[in-house]
Amino acid sequence: MATIDLRTEIKEFLRSRRARITPERAGLPAYGGNRRVTGLRREEVALLAGVSVDYYVRMERGSLTGASDGVLDALASALQLDEAERDHLFHLARQSKAPSGPRGRRPAVRVRPALQQVLDAITDAPAWICDSRYDVLAMNHLAAALYSPVLADTRRPANTARFVYLDPEAAKTFFVDYDRIACDVAAKLRMEAGRNPHDEELITLVGELSTRSELFRQRWASQDVRLHRSGRKRLHHPVVGQLDLDVESMELPAEPGLLLTIYTAPAGTVTADGLALLASWAASQEKLTTGMQALS
Structure with a gap:
């Protein structure tokens, strides 16, 4: 692993959290028995989070730039994130908004x-x-x-x-x-x-x-x-x-x-x-x- 790609991190995290939630668990009707996806569909997450489908698709493709705390909270609720997962989502969003830069080596930590x-x-x-x-x-x-x-x-x-x-x-x-x-x-x-x-x-x-x-x-x-x-x-x-x-x-x-x-x-x-x-x-x-x- 040469780098940690932020867009990939966001995409894979959101997809993995969406895949684990069934419509029944989310309180949604499951129409038909032949669903092509594991877990919720993107449009179902968008419905639960109160955002447009296009907006959610853009987020799941790795773009959290511009997402407000309110939107992130709604998304965390829709995906039923626990405390650690919610914090992780907010960390990813903050990093998306931060200026991009090269990898950095932290100064050596010395215990006082x-x-x-x-x-x-x-x-x-x-x-x-x-x-x-x-x-x-x-x-x-x-x-x-x-x-x-x-x-x-x-x-x-x-x-x-x-x-x-x-x-x-x-x-x-x-x-x-x-x-x-x-x-x-x-x-x-x-x-x-x-x-x-x-x-x-x-x-x-x-x-x-x-x-x-x-x-x-x-x-x-x-x-x-x-x-x-x-x-x-x-x-x-x-x-x-x-x-x-x-x-x-x-x-x-x-x-x-x-x-x-x-x-x-x-x-x-x-x-x-x-x-x-x-x-x-x-x-x-x-x-x-x-x-x-x-x-x-």
Whole structure:
């Protein structure tokens, strides 16, 4: 993938969302049993959105330039978009209105020392900071111990998306719910592509994953999008076994594009005991490394 073409993104996204909705689901009569399209026809979407057929056809051909927020809201309702899909539609529309320009390489992101101090102050829970491309930019000691399978690849910054799709055997062992994780990773990258279609690092990452992973190509083609949300994640660590963790992800207002993620477990649970064991193991590994450095 040499570039992310905005018109193609818009066209394929709208077509995929239209194809999944039956007339019955949309509250429309389905005349006859021989429909030539999967899902709604273009004229049916136009009717539901309150726009002309020609206008909707122009949008589905990849042109959202000039579409007002009201029209976009009506289109989102007609296609029954969820929150992430609606946000994605608006991202695509905003990019359509923005001046076109060449791909751009973002300046290298450096995590401020104060943020690393915040991570280091969190001693009982794995915590790290990543960007929207899944580059892991900073971690505390417990996060480094927890994500040791991901960090086994010496490439830096470590990237969770590469681990999931390019080291699938290790990823399937580490992520108990691997299929869901794989879907979410591709969907969140797709969301970022709508937000920043000219990001050179993102284009390179998507191109690498598309070239090397058939599963990623399938997931990318689904046009699904996801928001970063809090929830639960089940991991199988090679030292302490399975951990069922609560995940809190939050954007850093002073650092646009960066996410702080913290894994916790209720006190008295098997997972809390596992985190304590992980912390002990991490401390022993650090002492061993320090001792070996002193001997060298």
